[in-house]
Amino acid sequence: GAVVSQHPSWVICKSGTSVKIECRSLDFQATTMFWYRQFPKQSLMLMATSNEGSKATYEQGVEKDKFLINHASLTLSTLTVTSAHPEDSSFYICSAREVPESSPLHFGNGTRLTVT
Amino acid sequence: GQNIDQPTEMTATEGAIVQINCTYQTSGFNGLFWYQQHAGEAPTFLSYNVLDGLEEKGRFSSFLSRSKGYSYLLLKELQMKDSASYLCVCSDSNYQLIWGAGTKLIIKP
Numbered sequence A: 001g002a003v004v005s006q007h008p009s010w011v012i013c014k015s016g017t018s019v020k021i022e023c024r025s026l027d028f029q030a031t032t033m034f035w036y037r038q039f040p041k042q043s044l045m046l047m048a049t050s051n052e053g054s055k056a057t058y059e060q061g062v063e064k065d066k067f068l069i070n071h072a073s074l075t076l077s078t079l080t081v082t083s084a085h086p087e088d089s090s091f092y093i094c095s096a097r098e099v100p101e102s103s104p105l106h107f108g109n110g111t112r113l114t115v116t
Numbered sequence B: 001g002q003n004i005d006q007p008t009e010m011t012a013t014e015g016a017i018v019q020i021n022c023t024y025q026t027s028g029f030n031g032l033f034w035y036q037q038h039a040g041e042a043p044t045f046l047s048y049n050v051l052d053g054l055e056e057k058g059r060f061s062s063f064l065s066r067s068k069g070y071s072y073l074l075l076k077e078l079q080m081k082d083s084a085s086y087l088c089v090c091s092d093s094n095y096q097l098i099w100g101a102g103t104k105l106i107i108k109p
Helices: none
Strands: A004-007 A010-013 A019-025 A032-038 A045-051 A067-073 A076-081 A090-097 A105-107 A111-115 B003-005 B009-013 B018-025 B032-037 B044-049 B053-057 B060-065 B070-075 B084-091 B097-099 B103-108
Touching: A004 A090, A010 A019, A019 A032, A019 A090, A019 A111, A032 A067, A032 A076, A045 A067, A076 A090, A105 B044, B003 B084, B003 B097, B009 B018, B018 B032, B018 B084, B018 B103, B032 B060, B032 B070, B044 B053, B044 B060, B044 B070, B070 B084
Parallel strands: A010 A111, B009 B103
Antiparallel strands: A004 A019, A019 A076, A032 A045, A032 A090, A067 A076, A090 A105, A090 A111, B003 B018, B018 B070, B032 B044, B032 B084, B053 B060, B060 B070, B084 B097, B084 B103
């Protein structure tokens, strides 16, 4: 079955630094990838939709200059949390969708970010 | 606006059956997904319905009624490992995904 690899699984960084999270579709091409954030005991929240070769579409309330998304190829999307602060500590998850668009999402295993 | 409603939390007994309901209002419809998410993990795909009726997959079944904007996920022979959140997700006319807040299912011995 389709596999999405997300790296790193967890990361601890200091306040003010930037962190890059990678999301790769290993055995299929994904024109669209999605980035989510989930705080403890809360629902999954869509942050942005990443389209290969074009700018990401951000959900309301998500700062595009803080959460930089790059989808340079059909198998790779990256999320960079810039100038991270403790309140950015969360569980970040990516997902990718095969063609056709009625296909289910395949999720990465998530990245647990802790900002100290 | 687009909206999905599902219960926040449900409790059931090991070995029993539980039905998790989901009602939706979307601009057009291109299918409904159910995902399972264990605490601290990413969601995993359970089922997809786009036509009316029941889809059975082992202990899990999913039902859809498009005219009623209604779906349910049925879990049989509940096991402790079924304790998780269950997410109802609709695909609208533009294939945009609308997420429910999830139903936390607690299984008791």
